[in-house]
Amino acid sequence: MNKQKVYSLLGLATKAGRVKSGEFSVEKSVKSYQGCLVIVAEDASDNTKKMFRNMCTFYEVPIYFFGTKDELGHAMGKERRASLVLLDEGFANSIRKQLDMRENGGSVDVN
Numbered sequence: 519m520n521k522q523k524v525y526s527l528l529g530l531a532t533k534a535g536r537v538k539s540g541e542f543s544v545e546k547s548v549k550s551y552q553g554c555l556v557i558v559a560e561d562a563s564d565n566t567k568k569m570f571r572n573m574c575t576f577y578e579v580p581i582y583f584f585g586t587k588d589e590l591g592h593a594m595g596k597e598r599r600a601s602l603v604l605l606d607e608g609f610a611n612s613i614r615k616q617l618d619m620r621e622n623g624g625s626v627d628v629n
Contacts, residue, residue, distance in 0.1 A: 525593035536606035553603040554610035
């Protein structure tokens, strides 16, 4: 997996306006069936991870635990971000392809 490629794709998706971040925005997007893919920082709190894992399982949205809050925020050109959601199927599929190449299998995929 090429971590840099994931961050580049996140940056492009952000510029295209196809990413929302922050707990409230991510939750709202998932619950309104707009989210295609959720990414939660690996250094997010256990409560945050559990909340998003449960929500994504219920709404059948793929979720991955990837990167740090600083790395995700930097990729989006923003401050630290613990969670984000992709609203575009194309970007989501491209990022999933990269994340699925991980050797350690650190992802939770509900589809």
